[in-house]
Amino acid sequence: MAKITLSKLRHSYMPNPSSPDDYALKEIDLDWSDGGAYALLGPSGCGKSTLLNIISGLLVPSEGQVLFDGKDVTKLPPDQRNIAQVFQFPVIYDTMTVFDNLAFPLRNRGVAEARVTERVTEIATMLEVNDMLRTKAAGLSPDNKQKISMGRGLVRDDVNVVMFDEPLTVIDPHLKWKLRSKLKELHQKVRATMIYVTHDQTEALTFADQVVVMQDGEIVQIGTPVELFERPAHTFVGHFIGSPGMNVLAADMRDGGAFLNGHHVSLEGPVITQDGAPQIGIRPEFVRIGDTGLPATVRKVSDIGRHSVIEAMVGDTSVKAVTEGAVPEQGAAVHLQFQQDQTRLYCDGWLATKGAAS
Amino acid sequence: MTLEVKNITKVIDGRVHIKPTTLMFETGHFNVLLGQTGSGKTSLIKMMAGLDPIADGQVLMDGQDVTNLSTQKRNISLVHQFFVNYPHMTVYDNIASPLKVAGMAKSEIQGRVEEAADILQLRPMLKRRPHELSGGQQQRTALARAIAKESRAVFLDEPLANLDYKLREELREQLPELFAGRGAVVVYATSEPEEALLLGGYTGLMDDGNVVQYGRTADLYRKPASLTSAAVFSDPPINKAAVTKIGDQIKMGDATWTAQGDAMGLSDGNYIVAIRPHHVTPTPSDRHTVSLTGEVLVTELSGSESSAHFRLAVGDWVSLSHGVHPYEIGAEHPFYLDPSACFYFAPDGAVAAGATL
Numbered sequence: 001m002a003k004i005t006l007s008k009l010r011h012s013y014m015p016n017p018s019s020p021d022d023y024a025l026k027e028i029d030l031d032w033s034d035g036g037a038y039a040l041l042g043p044s045g046c047g048k049s050t051l052l053n054i055i056s057g058l059l060v061p062s063e064g065q066v067l068f069d070g071k072d073v074t075k076l077p078p079d080q081r082n083i084a085q086v087f088q089f090p091v092i093y094d095t096m097t098v099f100d101n102l103a104f105p106l107r108n109r110g111v112a113e114a115r116v117t118e119r120v121t122e123i124a125t126m127l128e129v130n131d132m133l134r135t136k137a138a139g140l141s142p143d144n145k146q147k148i149s150m151g152r153g154l155v156r157d158d159v160n161v162v163m164f165d166e167p168l169t170v171i172d173p174h175l176k177w178k179l180r181s182k183l184k185e186l187h188q189k190v191r192a193t194m195i196y197v198t199h200d201q202t203e204a205l206t207f208a209d210q211v212v213v214m215q216d217g218e219i220v221q222i223g224t225p226v227e228l229f230e231r232p233a234h235t236f237v238g239h240f241i242g243s244p245g246m247n248v249l250a251a252d253m254r255d256g257g258a259f260l261n262g263h264h265v266s267l268e269g270p271v272i273t274q275d276g277a278p279q280i281g282i283r284p285e286f287v288r289i290g291d292t293g294l295p296a297t298v299r300k301v302s303d304i305g306r307h308s309v310i311e312a313m314v315g316d317t318s319v320k321a322v323t324e325g326a327v328p329e330q331g332a333a334v335h336l337q338f339q340q341d342q343t344r345l346y347c348d349g350w351l352a353t354k355g356a357a358s
Numbered sequence: 359m360t361l362e363v364k365n366i367t368k369v370i371d372g373r374v375h376i377k378p379t380t381l382m383f384e385t386g387h388f389n390v391l392l393g394q395t396g397s398g399k400t401s402l403i404k405m406m407a408g409l410d411p412i413a414d415g416q417v418l419m420d421g422q423d424v425t426n427l428s429t430q431k432r433n434i435s436l437v438h439q440f441f442v443n444y445p446h447m448t449v450y451d452n453i454a455s456p457l458k459v460a461g462m463a464k465s466e467i468q469g470r471v472e473e474a475a476d477i478l479q480l481r482p483m484l485k486r487r488p489h490e491l492s493g494g495q496q497q498r499t500a501l502a503r504a505i506a507k508e509s510r511a512v513f514l515d516e517p518l519a520n521l522d523y524k525l526r527e528e529l530r531e532q533l534p535e536l537f538a539g540r541g542a543v544v545v546y547a548t549s550e551p552e553e554a555l556l557l558g559g560y561t562g563l564m565d566d567g568n569v570v571q572y573g574r575t576a577d578l579y580r581k582p583a584s585l586t587s588a589a590v591f592s593d594p595p596i597n598k599a600a601v602t603k604i605g606d607q608i609k610m611g612d613a614t615w616t617a618q619g620d621a622m623g624l625s626d627g628n629y630i631v632a633i634r635p636h637h638v639t640p641t642p643s644d645r646h647t648v649s650l651t652g653e654v655l656v657t658e659l660s661g662s663e664s665s666a667h668f669r670l671a672v673g674d675w676v677s678l679s680h681g682v683h684p685y686e687i688g689a690e691h692p693f694y695l696d697p698s699a700c701f702y703f704a705p706d707g708a709v710a711a712g713a714t715l
Contacts, residue, residue, distance in 0.1 A: 043522060044492065172395050177594075181656035181667075188687070199522050205659035205682065225659045229682040242662035243527060285662060285680055304555045305579050306636035306678070322680075 002068040002160035002193060004032040004055065009064035011050055017062065025050050025061070026218040032195070034069075037187045039196045039208035043240070047217035052165055052197050057081050068160045084162045086153040088169040090145035094138035098129060101137050102151050109156070123151045126186055143171045147179065154190060164196040168203060180206050201241050213237050220349075229283075235349045238281050244309060244320050247287065249280045251345070258345055261315035263294050266340045269354040276348025284309065286342035287321035289328060293335035294319075298328050312336060359385045359420060361406065361511050361543040366415030368401055368567075376401050376567045378415065383511075383543045388534060388557040390575060391547040393564030393590055399547035401567070403513045406545065408432050419510055432511070435504035435542075439516040441496035443488040449475075449499050450484040456507045474506040477536060494525040505536060511543045518553070530556055551593045555579060563590045580715075585707040588632050594665055598632045599672035601702070608697070611672045615648045615697040619714030629710055630703045635665065635678035637699035637715075640685075646694035650675070657685045668693065 011025040020026060025047045032038055040048040053059035055066060057078035066074045073081050084105070092101045102120045111119075124130045127147050132140065137148060146167065153162050164183070168176050184207050187194050196207050204211050205225040213221045213228065213236070220234040221227075232238035238246030252259040253274055258267055265280055289310065296312035296319065310321045312334060319336060328334050345353045361383040368376035376398050383389040391399045404410035406417055408429040416425045424432050435456075443452045453474055457467045475481050478498040488496050497517060504512050514533075518526040534557060537544050548554055554561050554575055561575040563586075571578055571587040582588035589596050601610040603624050606617050610631060617624065639646045652668035652675065665678045666685045677693045685691060698714040 043524065177658060181658060185656070185687070201523065201661040202658060205661060206657070224684075226682050226684065229662065240524060243523065243660070244662075245524075283662070302556055303576055304552050306634065 003034045003070075004030075004161060004193065004195075005065075005067040005070070006030040006051075006055075007065045007067065009051075009054065009061050009066070011054060011059070011061045011063075023062075024217050025054075026216075028064070028219060030212070030219070030222070032193060035191045035193055037184070037194050037196070037207055037209045039198060039204035039211045040214060041198060041201065041204040041211050041240075042214035043199055045216075046214040048197050048214050049165070050217075051214070052163060052195070055161070055195065056083055056085060056163060082158065082160050084153040084156060084159045086150050086162070086164045086167045088166045090142070090149040090170070092137045092145055092148050092152065094136070096137055097133065098124075098135055098137055098140070098148055099133040101148055102133075102155055105152055105156050119155055119157070123155050126154075126189060127151050127182070143175050143179070146170055147182075150179075150183070150186075154186060154192070157190075157192075159192065161193045161195060164194065164198075166198055167196075168198075168200075176203075183207055201243075205241070213240065215240075231344075231351070231355065232281065233351045235279060235281055235346050238283070242283060244284050244322075246281050246283045247319050248346070249282075249314075249317050249319065251278045251280045253278050260294065261317060263314075265294075265338060265343060267343050267345050267353050268341050269356045271345055271352055272354055273347055273352045276350075278352070279346045279349075280338075281344045281346050281351075282338050282342055284320040284322040286339040287319060288337045288339070289321060289323060289334050290337045291335060293337040296334055296336050298330055298332045298334055301327050301330055303327070359510050359541055359543045360418075361545070362416075362418040362421075363402075363406060364416040364418065366402075366405055366417065367413045368405060368410065369413045374567060376405070379569050381562060381569060381572060383545055383560075385541055385543050387559030388537075389543065389545045389559060390554045390557055390561040391545065391564055391569075392549070392551065392554040392561050394549055397564040397590075398567040399549075399564055400515055402564070403436075403515055403545065403547055406511070407434050407436055407513055409436075433507075433509050434511045434513065435507050435509040436513045437497070437500045437504055437515065437517045439519045441488070441493060441500060441520070443496055443499050445488050448485050448487055449480055449491070449502075452488070452499050453480075453502045453506050456503060470506040470508075471502075474502040477505060478502045494521055494529070497521060497529070501536065505540070508540070509542055511545065512537065514544065514546045516547055516549065519549075533557065551579075551591050554591070563587050565590050581709075581712055582701065583709055585630060585632060585703040585709075588701055588703075592634055594635045594667075594676040594678060596632050596634055597638060597673075597675040598630055599670070599675075601629050601631045603627060603629060603702075608700075611670065613648055613650055613695075615695070618698045618700075620711035621700065621702055624702060624711050628705060630705065630707075632701045632703060633695060633699055633713075635676040637696045638675060638677040638693050639679050639696075640666065640677055640683065640691065640693055641679075642694040645696045645698060648695040648697055649692050650695060651690055651692045654685045654687055654689055654691050657687065659684070666691065666693075 006028050009028040012023045014022050042048050054061045103116045106116045198204050215236045221237045228241050235248045258265045294314050296314045298312050300311040302309045307322050307324045308327045312319050363381050365378045367378050393399050405412050453471045454467050558575050562569045562572040565586050571583050579591050599610050601608050603626050608615050608617050652670045654666050654668050656667040658665045659682050664683045667676050701713050702711040704710045
């Protein structure tokens with residue numbers, strides 16, 4: 001397994017890129033340690049597949065380097081990088097048994113048959129597919145096929161990195177959670193460097209120790225799941241992670257304070273920059289309905305069983321609050337309270353307040 | 359408009375796929391069919407849409423028997439989980455196609471297509487072809503076609519299942535508004551309890567080819583008639599275990615609590631307790647008072663909520679709580695149950711006492 005370094009990496013699909021907008025991938029500098037579980041998270045078109053293809057060698061970047069344990073592999077083709085990949089759709093041989101499918105990457109490299117049997121058995125046990133080893137792959141359900149595909153990605157213990165590209169796409173929604181947690185468990189057992197690419201927050205946060213969130217070809221935050229939820233460094237992270245996402249509210253700055261529709265809003269700590277359009281960011285979990293606070297009118301109440309999501313209008317600004325227990329009526333005049341240590345200022349999208357603790 | 363099914367059944371190779379089902383759907387609210395994959399939602403929709411033969415029973419629209427009428431003659435629309443558009447046609451022609459087939463005048467077609475495109479924010483894309491669209495735009499095109507057609511019934515079969523969750527959130531909010539005041543009966547199939555609650559209206563809970571309970575969505579969630587109903591309407595899966603009531607005490611393995619609400623009236627004996635995962639929390643509170651300790655097996659972080667699957671002597675349970683908290687897998691962790699949120703069922707699964715919440 002290897003430490004992976006991305007150094008001053010940039011990529012454009014155009015022959016002569018001139019402006020920053022011509023780059024599908026903006027400059028990236030990143031170190032991933034040996035044995036870590038990482039996720040690349042973002043919506044389609046954010047550049048995560050471009051980045052994955054650069055790491056796997058399917059794409060040579062316009063600028064910068066990819067290093068495995070300090071060795072420059074930027075221009076090496078995929079087969080010389082010693083990596084394993086698991087794709088969206090199962091890649092298995094239907095005519096072979098499950099055993100032979102799992103054994104294939106090892107036999108292909110001339111591994112001794114005794115070792116092949118040992119390793120295939122190990123992986124099959126982890127994936128709980130022992131009872132299928134003698135079955136022809138053709139007869140398997142789509143999720144079992146994908147399980148075997150994952151097994152093929154994990155069976156070699158000499159690879160630099162195992163990469164998963166949206167591996168749960170074909171899995172029935174009701175079985176997804178099982179494989180999601182299985183992958184996490186597998187990483188803890190195998191301890192290989194793993195990179196997991198997805199647009200799904202649950203998959204990314206459940207799997208990874210560290211998540212790289214991307215938007216428009218740019219990394220907007222690298223952090224642990226807790227950091228991404230508790231202190232989004234960018235409004236996009238706040239919006240993209242969480243259901244409903246963080247409220248992002250246009251604000252005015254006056255006398256060093258933030259105002260929403262003319263009302264002063266207390267922030268978590270000192271403002272460190274005022275460059276760019278100011279917005280207040282607060283997650284719906286930290287907005288409370290009370291007797292005092294920002295005057296608002298309830299536009300919509302959605303009861304989703306375990307809690308309700310209240311959408312209230314402060315002037316023309318819509319604010320969502322998550323509440324348990326009694327809810328106000330649609331059209332009711334209410335007051336909103338923002339939990340101060342969770343109320344942040346963002347300027348041009350980027351976090352612009354210092355936390356009380358930091 | 360009303361859409362009614364009377365005793366319809368479906369049998370394939372001697373196996374009953376849909377047991378005799380009688381339901382009445384009306385306009386003015388969403389009619390949701392909630393159940394897991396394979397529970398019969400799509401089969402039921404296909405029969406109502408006239409795409410599948412009906413072994414027995416009737417389908418009525420506005421009281422008129424349409425059982426033997428072809429799909430074309432029923433004037434219905436269907437939107438699937440997979441994006442179904444004509445690849446060689448522009449978005450405009452995709453939305454217009456059923457209107458052209460119906461022989462509508464060109465000017466009226468244009469009016470209807472543009473109205474539907476405005477509602478679904480597809481105006482700038484009318485000249486594009488489906489492959490130039492994102493998944494969300496493709497599905498909006500399919501929805502626009504259903505709206506432009508002004509069908510008597512619209513069947514939406516897990517239409518959001520293949521979209522990114524952020525798009526799913528957005529479209530889910532817009533859907534009820536899209537169909538409000540259009541006069542069509544809307545039947546919406548989903549496997550997600552949260553989606554059923556958000557779309558509101560009435561819900562039929564499906565399990566193994568059966569509609570196990572039907573009624574106002576919020577009522578079904580709060581007052582399940584059976585353990586099966588409670589299980590269908592819970593994600594993550596509802597926690598359950600065998601309990602014994604003796605006097606005012608409920609005993610579950612090593613844990614004991616005092617019966618509350620309806621449960622106080624239960625006679626002594628054996629029951630099955632069921633409690634939703636968000637009523638079992640990792641921290642105690644004045645409501646979450648009964649402590650249970652189990653080994654954490656699996657955890658999941660969804661972005662704003664965390665779940666932990668843990669092992670108790672009585673079975674594997676799940677806790678769901680706000681915020682993102684990492685758990686240590688394999689560690690013993692305490693969890694706290696809210697006794698007022700417990701449902702009690704008789705050993706045969708019929709409800710014996712509801713939750714107080």
